[in-house]
Amino acid sequence: MNKKADELTILVADDEEDIRDGAERILQRIGYRVVKAARGDDAQKLVEALRPDLVMLDLKMPGRDGIEVLKFIRQMDPRILVIIVTGFATVEAAIEAMKRGAYDFIPKPFEPDQLRIVVNRAAEKIRLSREAELLEQEKRRTLADLDTEKSRVHTIIESLPDGVLVTNTSAQLVLMNPACKQLLELGADAKPGRSIEDYIPDEALSRLITEISQGKHLDFDDIPAHEFALSSGKYLRARGQPVLGDRKECLGAVVNFADITTLKIVDRLKSEFVSKVSHELRSPLSTIHEQLATVIGDLVDRAPVQDQHILTRAKEKTKGMSSLINDLLDMSRIDEGLICREPRPVLLEELLRSIVDFLDAKAQAKHQVLTLVLPEAPLPELQADPLALESIFGNLIANAITYTPDGGSIRVEVDLAGVNVRVRVIDNGIGIAEKHLARIFERFYRVKDEATRYITGTGLGLPIVKGLLEAMGGIIEVQSTPGEGSIFTVLLPAAPAKTGEQKP
Ligand code: ADP
DSSP, X not given: OOOOGGGOEEEEEOSOHHHHHHHHHHHHHTTOEEXXXXXXXXXXXXXXXXXXXXXXXXXXXXXXXXXXXXXXXXXXXXXXXXXXXXXXXXXXXXXXXXXTTOOEEEEESOOHHHHHHHHHHHHHHHHHHXXXXXXXXXXXXXXXXXXXXXXHHHHHHHHOSSEEEEEOTTOBEEEEOHHHHHHTTOOTTOOSOSBGGGTOXXXXXXXXXXXXXXXXXXXXXXXXXXXXXXXXXXXXXXXXXXXXXXXXXXXEEEEEEEEOHHHHHHHHHHHHHHHHHHHHHHHHHHXXXXXXXXXXXXXXXXXXXXXXXXXXHHHHHHXXXXXXXXXXXXXXXXXXXXXXXXOEEEOHHHHHHHHHHHHHXXXXXXXXXXXXXXXXXXXXXXXXOHHHHHHHHHHHHHHHHHTSOTTOEEEEEEEEETTEEEEEEXXXXXXXXXXXXXXTTSXXXXXXXXXXXXXXXXXXXXXXXXXXXXXXXXXXXXXXXXXXXXXXXXXXXXXXXXXXXOOO
16 A cells, blocks of 8 residues: 555656756655656656656746646646745745645755655655545445445345344334235335334234344244234244344344245145045945944854954954044044134043043053042143043053053153143153154154054044144143153143134
8 A cells, every 4th residue: 555665756857957867866766766857848748658656846947837737737637746846036936836736845956855855745645645545445345345235135135025024122113025014914105113013913923023022032943933814814924033143132033924825725625625535434434344343243153264364354454444534534623723612611530530441441451550640639620622632631541552562551640730730641661762752743653663563553643632732722742761651741721721723
């Protein structure tokens, strides 16, 4: 950035040879590049061709007057500094020249030191103004870069197909893109600035965004996606995350919205299809099953053992198919929101006792001990769909029996945990390895290994349990150690439970 002395070019324009040569010697010695002109017109040509940084200009020259040359230089490039070199007699002219833009003047004859001081001062001025110019350029470039970056980010956000909104720590909307306005049906001229609940029709989502904005959800992975419906029938999925600053402090929330109406429609069509097909298959299958049972009964002691065996296998298979169909029907009822719609008061102790009594035969067949452990104090009444509760605990206890080897034990323990009633189904069976634990609630997921090889099932039991619990505001968790056993824990709200949520 700094122009060194030897990088500066000085034109010495003077008709006196002694002055020209003397100046050249002095200036070259301190590192400047020097060119010389004896006439005004020559000086002008050199200025044009070489663009010197500094011109030492005699006012009285043949060819062209110094003042004229000065005017020419000022017009061509005002950054070129001009030092007027003048005899005492023309001080007034020098002052006039200063008024016309000359930078300094030096009287003739001059001492070498005088010349050095004047020229060095001018050189310093040149350096400083060049530095300032570079800084200015840099500043302009940085600002331009920032502007470009800002408008680039802005353009990207504006043109995202998904809706995006941003809130501050007071949960006020500070930014939303056109897709967001369109998805939330807010109208194109909706403006940010108000509180989030003024824009979002879903109370639970507004609450979640407010909490995220206030920094109550800093663990990104724990923030659930939220699905909700608009009055127009449109379905949206929202995902929110905190916006964190340099020191990991929460600055607000960013939420993105996707239209999942089509997914919901496809889902509904799929479950309607499954439900129709299952309905159609259910009665013929149960007829086949019953008829097979009758035939097998009639053939005992009469048909060859081999044939009886084939028929028995066929009967087992139809039983498996029947239970698959029943599970599929349950699943589609859950999908369609057809369960838990009319909760009734339920006495959980009684319900569990009857399930345990019913399944005890199955446990005894495997020489297992099945026990129900109830709290001493009576449990609060639950508001729930008793059929859903039967399905939940029937599935869990039947699984515990199925996945526990002969001679094992299963305990169903009930107690109160805060505002929830807690039911734990504990077995000392085969257990579930860590890698399967997160997946056993997926539809059709079954653990396939040596221990489960001969156990038949549909892989729909646990998804049904989970779906039913979600519909009634409960939750399920599982802990398990392979080879030692499993604990399935169900929490049900003791306060009046939520009714089944309407789905499309
Ligand atoms: P299904 O029992 O019909 O296979 P589920 O959805 O009820 O389907 O269970 C999914 C899988 O979870 C089972 O295949 C089994 O591997 C595992 N599982 C469920 N309950 C237990 C349990 N109490 N002990 C060990 N494994 C279990």
